[in-house]
Amino acid sequence: MMELISYLGYLLATCLFIFGLKRLGSPNTARQGNIISACGMFIGVLSTFIQTGFEGFQLILIGIIVGAVIGVLAAKLVAMTAMPEMVALLNGFGGGSSLLVAFGAYLVAPQIGAVTAVITVVSIVIGGLTLTGSIVAWAKLAGTISTRPFSFFGQQVLNALILLGLIAAIVIFSMDAMSHITLLYAVIGVALVLGVLSVMAIGGGDMPVVIALLNSYSGIAAAAAGSVIGNVLLIVAGLLVGASGLILTSIMCKAMNRSLANVLFGGFGSVSSSSSQSDKDQGEVNPITADDAYFVLEAARSVVIVPGYGMAVAQAQHSVRELGDILEEHGVNVRYAIHPVAGRMPGHMNVLLAESNVPYEQLFEMDDINPIIDNVDVCLVIGANDVVNPDALEDEASPIYGMPIIEVSRSQTVFVMKRSMNPGFAGIQNPLFFKDNTRMLFGDAKESLQALIGEFKE
Amino acid sequence: MDLMVAIYTLFIVVLVVFLGFELISKVPSTLHTPLMSGSNAISGITLLGAIVLVGISETQISQWVAFAAVVMATINVVGGYLVTDRMLDMFKSKDKSK
Numbered sequence: 001m002m003e004l005i006s007y008l009g010y011l012l013a014t015c016l017f018i019f020g021l022k023r024l025g026s027p028n029t030a031r032q033g034n035i036i037s038a039c040g041m042f043i044g045v046l047s048t049f050i051q052t053g054f055e056g057f058q059l060i061l062i063g064i065i066v067g068a069v070i071g072v073l074a075a076k077l078v079a080m081t082a083m084p085e086m087v088a089l090l091n092g093f094g095g096g097s098s099l100l101v102a103f104g105a106y107l108v109a110p111q112i113g114a115v116t117a118v119i120t121v122v123s124i125v126i127g128g129l130t131l132t133g134s135i136v137a138w139a140k141l142a143g144t145i146s147t148r149p150f151s152f153f154g155q156q157v158l159n160a161l162i163l164l165g166l167i168a169a170i171v172i173f174s175m176d177a178m179s180h181i182t183l184l185y186a187v188i189g190v191a192l193v194l195g196v197l198s199v200m201a202i203g204g205g206d207m208p209v210v211i212a213l214l215n216s217y218s219g220i221a222a223a224a225a226g227s228v229i230g231n232v233l234l235i236v237a238g239l240l241v242g243a244s245g246l247i248l249t250s251i252m253c254k255a256m257n258r259s260l261a262n263v264l265f266g267g268f269g270s271v272s273s274s275s276s277q278s279d280k281d282q283g284e285v286n287p288i289t290a291d292d293a294y295f296v297l298e299a300a301r302s303v304v305i306v307p308g309y310g311m312a313v314a315q316a317q318h319s320v321r322e323l324g325d326i327l328e329e330h331g332v333n334v335r336y337a338i339h340p341v342a343g344r345m346p347g348h349m350n351v352l353l354a355e356s357n358v359p360y361e362q363l364f365e366m367d368d369i370n371p372i373i374d375n376v377d378v379c380l381v382i383g384a385n386d387v388v389n390p391d392a393l394e395d396e397a398s399p400i401y402g403m404p405i406i407e408v409s410r411s412q413t414v415f416v417m418k419r420s421m422n423p424g425f426a427g428i429q430n431p432l433f434f435k436d437n438t439r440m441l442f443g444d445a446k447e448s449l450q451a452l453i454g455e456f457k458e
Numbered sequence: 459m460d461l462m463v464a465i466y467t468l469f470i471v472v473l474v475v476f477l478g479f480e481l482i483s484k485v486p487s488t489l490h491t492p493l494m495s496g497s498n499a500i501s502g503i504t505l506l507g508a509i510v511l512v513g514i515s516e517t518q519i520s521q522w523v524a525f526a527a528v529v530m531a532t533i534n535v536v537g538g539y540l541v542t543d544r545m546l547d548m549f550k551s552k553d554k555s556k
Contacts, residue, residue: 017500018477024496025485031546034496038539041503048506055513056521063512063525067532074533075540080548086541087495094501094534100527101507107520108511115464215498218534222504227467229507235467236474237503243478244497248490340487347490354488354548365487 009047016040095130098221123224128191147204216245255340290451310383499538505531
């Protein structure tokens, strides 16, 4: 009877997850969708307690309280600009938990059949690499370690060897799981190392893809753990996350016109040397002062603001909105053009601009802005680099050739706010800075914006 | 694992994967971040597995493993939902100001 009730609970939770995800897909219902999904989780937890007859309730309650306190603090204290690394870190914990569940299930009952043995290893490997991969992603996004792709000689070979080793481990383990606990420890170790290696090899600009992919992994790991422990809700919900994460990953890859394999193994840095010879003949950059930029902006009738990761770093989103409002008051048509992979996670810029209350109607996607960009008086590029790099259209030797960009250089004037002439994370030069209609406004994005706002207020 | 159970599981797997693809593929890019962090919270569903594991653990070591799993999964669930809610709150407050 209890079994039946708990299974009906799982069914209800499944429905709530599906409804929740569906509602998350539209701006007006998204918040409600998230709450529906949270209700699903609550019912799922409750149903599990009913199923297990509250076995070990005290210990579980302590665990939940500890986890909840940490979770609440993390969610409340994190700054909006630090959202990508927060999401990455939380995701890593999910993966780590799946690893432990699969491993713990084996400790409790090591006499498992071949299929369960295979799934146990899969869950451990994916969970483990999600855990350490997410931690490395977090460290890269938080700036604790360099965002440059880190690769070494023979890395591909090592990866291939690791993969072969894991396959061998799966085969051995599936034949006789009982007597191979040492092997399982080794698998855990290898999975953790693999997560570090694979994310270290990926550059900062590819982070949106990596985060989406790690998100997908944590779902798959949960589904595998669910299969090991025999819980259908884990399988269903885990796979929902896994599938949605994969879709998001492929959307991000398409936005960069690269294949997933290229992102994972082709690290930007390793190819950038081929394009460096074209650096010399690019001419001079034209710097501009806030004073002069003000006169141009004041005379403009339409302005497109193109934000990038630099805006997040400088925490300049509020200043951006302030300038946008002032321009609107001066009768300027202000639009924000958002590249799908601007920033460090999918939709990163949208979150920041939403935080500073930029009206939804002023946000435009790349495909909507490019056709009308010829008629724009001023494009204001704030901390964006690769997503406006004309090399993506013109230079076949460029590592980012073929990536769709916001074609700012077609507008009348381009202002680029940039801290210095250092190339972006990928070490790729940006010929946009050398174009005749480009003016560079050097300095911290926030300070530059404040200077412009000051000019308008005078 | 029983073969028939495996087959049934495979049915679920196929259907759910297609459902997941369908649910997500039409979401506007504005919502990609909250969507990702919302689904990230769902991946904390492994909490249920951790709860089951605590219940069936007999040795000290498996109990600690299960306990750690509960803590980690709860961080994922609670943090994930709250962070998502915080983000979506900003998206909503914009409508009010109109």
